[in-house]
Amino acid sequence: xxxxxxxxxxxxxxxxxxxxxxxxxxxxxxxxxxxxxxxxxxxxxxxxxxxxxxxxxxxxxxxxxxxxxxxxxxxxxxxxxxxxxxxxxxxxxxxxxxxxxxxxxxxxxxxxxxxxxxxxxxxxxxxxxxxxxxxxxxxxxxxxxxxxxxxxxxxxxxxxxxxxxxxxxxxxxxxxxxxxxxxxxxxxxxxxxxxxxxxxxxxxxxxxxxxxxxxxxxxxxxxxxxxxxxxxxxxxxxxxxxxxxxxxxxxxxxxxxxxxxxxxxxxxxxxxxxxxxxxxxxxxxxxxxxxxxxxxxxxxxxxxxxxxxxxxxxxxxxxxxxxxxxxxxxxxxxxxxxxxxxxxxxxxxxxxxxxxxxxxxxxxxxxxxxxxxxxxxxxxxxxxxxxxxxxxxxxxxxxxxxxxxxxxxxxxxxxxxxxxxxxxxxxxxxxxxxxxxxxxxxxxxxxxxxxxxxxxxxxxxxxxxxxxxxxxxxxxxxxxxxxxxxxxxxxxxxxxxxxxxxxxxxxxxxxxxxxxxxxxxxxxxxxxxxxxxxxxxxxxxxxxxxxxxxxxxxxxxxxxxxxxxxxxxxxxxxxxxxxxxxxxxxxxxxxxxxxxxxxxxxxxxxxxxxxxxxxxxxxxxxxxxxxxxxxxxxxxxxxxxxxxxxxxxxxxxxxxxxxxxxxxxxxxxxxxxxxxxxxxxxxxxxxxxxxxxxxxxxxxxxxxxxxxxxxxxxxxxxxxxxxxxxxxxxxxxxxxxxxxxxxxxxxxxxxxxxxxxxxxxxxxxxxxxxxxxxxxxxxxxxxxxxxxxxxxxxxxxxxxxxxxxxxxxxxxxxxxxxxxxxxxxxxxxxxxxxxxxxxxxxxxxxxxxxxxxxxxxxxxxxxxxxxxxxxxxxxxxxxxxxxxxxxxxxxxxxxxxxxxx
Numbered sequence: 067x068x069x070x071x072x073x074x075x076x077x078x079x080x081x082x083x084x085x086x087x088x089x090x091x092x093x094x095x096x097x098x099x100x101x102x103x104x105x106x107x108x109x110x111x112x113x114x115x116x117x118x119x120x121x122x123x124x125x126x127x128x129x130x131x132x133x134x135x136x137x138x139x140x141x142x143x144x145x146x147x148x149x150x151x152x153x154x155x156x157x158x159x160x161x162x163x164x165x166x167x168x169x170x171x172x173x174x175x176x177x178x179x180x181x182x183x184x185x186x187x188x189x190x191x192x193x194x195x196x197x198x199x200x201x202x203x204x205x206x207x208x209x210x211x212x213x214x215x216x217x218x219x220x221x222x223x224x225x226x227x228x229x230x231x232x233x234x235x236x237x238x239x240x241x242x243x244x245x246x247x248x249x250x251x252x253x254x255x256x257x258x259x260x261x262x263x264x265x266x267x268x269x270x271x272x273x274x275x276x277x278x279x280x281x282x283x284x285x286x287x288x289x290x291x292x293x294x295x296x297x298x299x300x301x302x303x304x305x306x307x308x309x310x311x312x313x314x315x316x317x318x319x320x321x322x323x324x325x326x327x328x329x330x331x332x333x334x335x336x337x338x339x340x341x342x343x344x345x346x347x348x349x350x351x352x353x354x355x356x357x358x359x360x361x362x363x364x365x366x367x368x369x370x371x372x373x374x375x376x377x378x379x380x381x382x383x384x385x386x387x388x389x390x391x392x393x394x395x396x397x398x399x400x401x402x403x404x405x406x407x408x409x410x411x412x413x414x415x416x417x418x419x420x421x422x423x424x425x426x427x428x429x430x431x432x433x434x435x436x437x438x439x440x441x442x443x444x445x446x447x448x449x450x451x452x453x454x455x456x457x458x459x460x461x462x463x464x465x466x467x468x469x470x471x472x473x474x475x476x477x478x479x480x481x482x483x484x485x486x487x488x489x490x491x492x493x494x495x496x497x498x499x500x501x502x503x504x505x506x507x508x509x510x511x512x513x514x515x516x517x518x519x520x521x522x523x524x525x526x527x528x529x530x531x532x533x534x535x536x537x538x539x540x541x542x543x544x545x546x547x548x549x550x551x552x553x554x555x556x557x558x559x560x561x562x563x564x565x566x567x568x569x570x571x572x573x574x575x576x577x578x579x580x581x582x583x584x585x586x587x588x589x590x591x592x593x594x595x596x597x598x599x600x601x602x603x604x605x606x607x608x609x610x611x612x613x614x615x616x617x618x619x620x621x622x623x624x625x626x627x628x629x630x631x632x633x634x635x636x637x638x639x640x641x642x643x644x645x646x647x648x649x650x651x652x653x654x655x656x657x658x659x660x661x662x663x664x665x666x667x668x669x670x671x672x673x674x675x676x677x678x679x680x681x682x683x684x685x686x687x688x689x690x691x692x693x694x695x696x697x698x699x700x701x702x703x704x705x706x707x708x709x710x711x712x713x714x715x716x717x718x719x720x721x722x723x724x725x726x727x728x729x730x731x732x733x734x735x736x737x738x739x740x741x742x743x744x745x746x747x748x749x750x751x752x753x754x755x756x757x758x759x760x761x762x763x764x765x766x767x768x769x770x771x772x773x774x775x776x777x778x779x780x781x782x783x784x785x786x787x788x789x790x791x792x793x794x795x796x797x798x799x800x801x802x803x804x805x806x807x808x809x810x811x812x813x814x815x816x817x818x819x820x821x822x823x824x825x826x827x828x829x830x831x832x833x834x835x836x837x838x839x840x841x842x843x844x845x846x847x848x849x850x851x852x853x854x855x856x857x858x859x860x861x862x863x864x865x866x867x868x869x870x871x872x873x874x875x876x877x878x879x880x881x882x883x884x885x886x887x888x889x890x891x892x893x894x895x896x897x898x899x900x901x902x903x904x905x906x907x908x909x910x911x912x913x914x915x916x917x918x919x920x921x922x923x924x925x926x927x928x929x930x931x932x933x934x935x936x937x938x939x940x941x942x943x944x945x946x947x948x949x950x951x952x953x954x955x956x957x958x959x960x961x962x963x964x965x966x967x
Contacts, residue, residue, distance in 0.1 A: 102135045102225040103128075105217060113218040114425035119210055119394050121254035122151070122247045125217050129156045132224045137161035138235060139224050145291035147248050148271040153291050155243040156216075158223045160235040163196055170196045170239055171300055177450050178301035178382065180457025180559045188458075192450035197442035198302035200241045201435060202292070205278050205374060207249025207269035209310035211392045211424060215431040216242055216308075222432065230440065237443035241300060245307075245374065246270055246277055246288060257394060266798035268723035272732040276725050276947055278307075281377035282567065282595060284528040285732060285948040292374065297381055297530025297560070303449040304342070305378035306386040306438050308431060315402025317357035317416060318430055319364045319389040320346050326574050327368040329470050330562040331379055332456045336368060338384040342441050347413055349437035355430055357399065357416030364389065369573065370589040371566050380563040381530060382456035384449075388434055392427030457559035464557030465609070468503045470565070471496055472572035504605045506555040507568050511536075511548050511624040513602040514875075517645035517693040518951040520623040522599045523552050526567060527617060532558045534614035535621065542610045550624035553614050567595045568603065573858075573914035583850040584916060590857035590883075592913020597859045597879040600952025623693035628686065634677055634698035637685045638663070641671030641873035644737075644951050645692035647958040649673075651738040652684055654712045661707035662869075662962070667697050671872025671959075674699065674707060713965035715741035716748075716758040718767035721801040726765035726827065732948045739961065746803035754816035760964035761813065762824045764945065768832035772807050810836055818933030822964035824957070830939040831886040837937050839930050840891040840898060845884070845920055853920050857883045858913025860942070862926045863905040870901045870929055870938065870959045878902070879911050880926060880942035881950050887924035887941055901938075901956075902927035927956065936964075 105111065108128060111118045120128075126141070133139040133156075140157045147153050163170065173195035177188060204213025220242055223231065244250055249269035256265055268274035273286055280289045296302060312318045321343030327336045343360060350358045366387060368379050375385035391397060399419035406415050442449060479495045509519050523533055534553040539546065556564050573591035577584050596603060623645075639646055650673060653660050658681050666672025675681050689696045715734070719727040727743075734741050744761070754761070814837065817823055825833035834841050845853050860882045864871040880902075890898060903926055907919040928939040938960045944953035 102221075103131050104225070105221060112425060113214055113221075114211075114392075114423070114428035116396060116423055116425075117394055119254045119257050120214055120217055122213075122244060122250040124254075125213070125244065125250070126154055128217060129154070129220055132220060136224050137164055139220065140164055140167075144243065144295055146287060147291075148287045149248040151247045151251070153243070153247050153288060155241055155295065156220050157239065157241060158220055158235070159196070159239040160232075163236070163239055167239070170198075174198045174301045174303075174450070174453070175299075177454040178457060178559060180454055180461055183454060183458075185458075188454040189451060192447045192454065195446075195450045197238045197304070197446040197449050198241065198300055199238055199304045199306065199439060199442050200243075200296060200300070200302040201306045201308070201438070202243045202245045202374065203308035204250050205245035205307065206275055206309060207246050207253045208263045208265065210253060210263075210394060211310050211390055211427050211431065212308035213244050213250045214424070215428045215435075216244060218428050218432060219435050230436075234436070234439045234443045237446045238439055240439065241295065241302060243292070243295075245292060263393075264722070266721055266723075266801060268725065268728050272728045273947075274723055274725045274728055276729065278373050279589065279947055280372065281374050282372045282529060282563070283525050283947070283949045290528055293528050293530070296378065296383075301453070302383060303453050304384045304386065304438060304442055305375055306388075306435070307373070307375040309387060309389045310392065312389050312391045313359055313363050313405065315400055315405030315416075315418075316359045316363065316412065317355075317391055317399065317422075317427070318434070319359050319366065319387075320434060321386055322360050323366045323368050323387075324361050324364075325367065326576065328371070328379070328562075328566065329472055329572070330565045330569075331368065332382055332459060332562060334452055334456050335379050335382065335384065338452070339368065339379075339386065342384055342386065342438065345441045346434055346437040349433055349440070350430075351414055353433050355433055356414040358414070359405070359412040361411040363411045365586065365588050367588045369571075369587060369591075370593070371563070372589065372593065377529065377563075380566055381560050382453055382460070382562070386438065388431075390427050390430055391422060392424040394424060396421045396423050398422060460559055460561035461557050463503070464505065464555065464561050467499075469497050469501060470503055473574045474572050475501075499607070502607045503565065504556055504568070504607055505609055506553060506557075506606050507564075508542060508547060508604045508606060509552040509554070509601060510604070511550040511552070514640065514642035515600060515644055515951070516626075517623050517643055518599050519552065519601045520621050520693060521951060522596060522601045523617075523621045525595065526554065526564070527620060529560075529563055531560050531563055531567075533617045533621065535617055537613045537615050540612035542612065543604075543606060543608065545604065552621065553612070568605070570594055570597075570859075570912035581851070584854050587856055587914070590913065592858035592911070593881075594859055594912040595949065597911055598881060598946065598950040598952060600875070600878065623691065626689035626692070626694040626696060628689050628695075629697040631698040631700045633700050635701070636674055636676040636699050637681065638667050638672050638674045638697050638699050639685065639688070640668040640695045641673055641955075642668065643692070643694045643873075644954050645688070646673060646694050646873075647955065648737045649685070649688035649692055649694055650710060650962075651712070652688065653681065654710070655738070656680060656684060658684065660710040662710050662966075663707045667699070668695070670866060671869070673710070708966050710962055711965040712740065713961045714757065714759045715739060715961060716744040716754070716761045717741050718749075718761065718763045719743050719745060719801075720766065721745065721798065721803070724764070724766045726943070726945075729948050730762060730764045730945055733945050733954065733957075736948070737954070737958065739958075745801040746805050746809060747800050749805065749809050749812060750803070752812055754812055755819040755821050758816070758821060760822040760824060760961055761816065762826070763829040763833065764826040765828050765943075767805055768825060768829040768836060769805050769810070770832050771810075771835050817935035817937060820934040822936050822938065822960070824938045824940065824960050824964075826940045826945065826957075827883075827885055827943045830941050833937060834886075834888065834939060837930070837932050839928070839932075839937065839939075841888040841925070841928060841939075842891060843886040844889045844924050845887050848917065848920060853917035855882055855884055855915045855918065856913075857881070858915055859911040860904070860909040860915070860918075860921070861906070861911050862902045862909065862942075864902045864927075865900065868899055868901045868929060869963055870927065870956055872959055873955050878952055880944065880953055881946040882942045885941045885943065886939075887921055887926060888928055888939065889924060890928075897931040899929045900925040900927075901929050
């Protein structure tokens with residue numbers, strides 16, 4: 067028999083033998099202490115049995131039972147969820163360690179922060195400390211394995227008495243948590259009632275799958291709970307995030323990850339990930355479990371910040387991700403030729419499996435968990451020491467001249483410096499003083515949108531970044547700053563997180579071969595949070611100091627300036643502040659009058675509230691709480707202003723839930739805009755103009771036009787998540803359906819009668835066609851090897867005279883992900899304005915842009931009059947994951963304009 071066939075036969079034989087449940091049990095011996103309750107004792111099922119899913123309620127009750135059974139387990143509350151459940155964490159370690167948790171947490175904190183230690187004292191602390199390991203699952207709730215296996219993990223740690231577990235419990239403190247409790251209950255309850263995972267709503271109330279895209283910002287309650295534990299309380303050395311599903315033809319993806327890794331990371335982070343990934347691979351081989359892939363087998367990298375495990379990397383922690391197959395019903399492992407040849411991305415392929423059970427995936431998860439815990443145990447002191455060493459290095463690098471070099475910078479220098487030199491000249495050109503990493507950043511309290519700046523600072527604080535605030539005025543590098551300004555120095559342990567939130571990301575040219583199309587990045591290529599939020603800051607490259615006081619918990623918005631005047635008849639407040647729209651909504655909710663001045667004391671777009679009863683207290687509270695500047699006005703208005711009315715907002719969503727629509731709900735809730743979520747049947751019901759002023763379609767809901775529309779037939783629908791045949795009855799049945807040609811006729815009639823349609827992102831191209839707007843998407847036909855801008859920050863110019871741009875700077879940064887960009891065709895039957903456009907062939911601010919010159923002159927935001935109404939097209943995602951405060955006001959302006967007479 068040829069060697070390759072003998073090898074494949076051997077793989078199959080080993081797989082069939084190794085993956086029987088008996089063999090799996092032998093590879094992970096469990097010796098139960100008599101008084102420890104097993105899952106079978108409670109539910110007559112093992113975790114992972116076919117057709118059996120634990121709810122979050124059941125899991126927490128079980129963990130509390132184990133905490134009563136054994137001193138190895140303690141269950142603590144870590145906060146409330148979006149839907150007001152209690153999020154808990156199980157702390158599992160030896161009874162002796164449980165008695166000293168505060169001491170060990172303090173050791174981990176001191177080493178991770180690196181302050182007040184030298185190498186000798188850090189070594190002494192590392193010898194006394196315990197390895198802290200965070201393990202979570204269930205963030206993506208329909209990936210049911212992640213949460214289910216946590217019940218088995220805590221049970222095995224609570225009950226096993228073999229030498230390996232005793233050693234692990236003595237050396238490690240294991241923090242175990244369900245990352246999305248609301249979703250776990252939703253999925254388990256739905257599955258119990260319906261036998262499927264065809265959920266009618268998002269499995270995280272606002273974000274759905276994007277709940278793993280929030281960890282550098284903290285828009286979600288669960289994110290803030292987890293970040294507090296990781297970056298402000300426990301400082302684990304290892305953060306392990308369980309997900310599904312693995313590559314086709316395999317069982318699991320596990321570290322190491324593919325390149326590129328982020329240049330801001332301490333080198334010990336990617337090195338540590340690779341070392342721990344190797345230990346995991348070795349254990350799978352030792353236990354006879356093939357089918358584990360890594361590196362190039364999937365697109366996961368360590369470039370992007372924002373995921374639970376990726377944000378950990380920017381905090382000097384080893385962030386791990388596994389993606390494993392499995393579901394409540396058996397699945398298959400299909401034959402995939404690319405998965406059958408061993409290489410550095412798959413040491414041991416698995417033969418096809420006709421039936422793969424969730425319990426088998428649970429056992430693979432246990433192998434991965436115990437590989438991590440064993441590694442932490444055997445390398446306890448080294449892990450603790452390296453946490454300190456990374457903190458020490460980052461503090462030092464932030465205190466001295468330091469350079470972070472990127473491929474594009476090197477390429478630019480290579481083209482401008484004599485390539486025949488010995489290289490020294492080129493290196494010196496790269497390390498000029500002006501190219502140094504920043505020593506810190508100053509966020510002045512006198513900027514137009516200090517509320518956005520404060521929200522940015524709180525995102526930093528929630529992620530464990532050290533931030534200071536000035537107690538009095540000060541001067542740095544010749545510039546004067548007022549008291550209450552924020553200061554973020556880079557001489558701190560979590561310097562990578564600081565740099566990544568302020569500096570542009572310079573994503574490398576990830577092209578497999580010359581002439582090939584670029585390989586997509588994992589999630590975003592550029593995402594600089596300060597840019598997204600429109601924060602004005604100064605980058606300081608010399609050492610500086612001042613009257614700075616550390617912020618401990620949360621920053622309060624510097625109080626807006628209030629200019630009083632005798633005989634005031636009303637109050638004007640700045641349209642530049644994003645929080646002004648929250649103040650407007652509070653006034654309208656109190657039935658106060660609000661006007662929109664074209665030329666006011668704060669320039670175009672000033673809001674004005676006549677001083678009726680109760681108005682003064684609301685406005686002054688807004689200045690104090692929201693940081694909105696207010697000026698009393700003593701003279702009547704010269705011209706009739708626009709009266710602001712509360713817009714009646716219909717927000718499109720669909721059965722199963724749209725993630726962009728979910729983020730839109732969060733933004734509207736946060737800024738106190740009332741709204742109604744509408745589904746296709748609601749739109750088909752008619753009477754839209756009687757019910758709404760504006761309909762919002764973010765990313766979805768606008769199908770392409772159909773030639774059948776004139777015949778009254780249904781337009782060919784685009785695929786929509788959860789758009790299954792209508793189910794009889796039930797509270798969600800009325801949400802099913804598609805936007806058809808008939809639906810579009812109702813929407814078009816709504817606009818012609820004076821309504822407004824706002825389309826965002828990918829919804830804009832079809833909206834332009836549905837309303838026959840005189841625009842053409844100039845990038846739609848370009849191939850990826852010609853034009854490609856995946857998830858990056860670009861800069862656009864805005865028209866200050868257009869009311870949609872009121873309060874915006876002359877240029878704003880937008881999050882752009884290969885979105886439509888329009889050329890205006892100039893047909894005369896439609897009045898159309900270009901609100902924002904690309905005014906440069908090089909608009910990239912952060913990330914990666916290939917062929918960006920194709921954008922030059924293209925319209926990013928369009929405002930078109932259609933009949934008595936309007937259609938507003940926001941090509942870029944101006945509400946991106948509730949992070950892009952810098953462009954929120956453009957959306958809010960559109961909403962308010964929709965309600966103007």
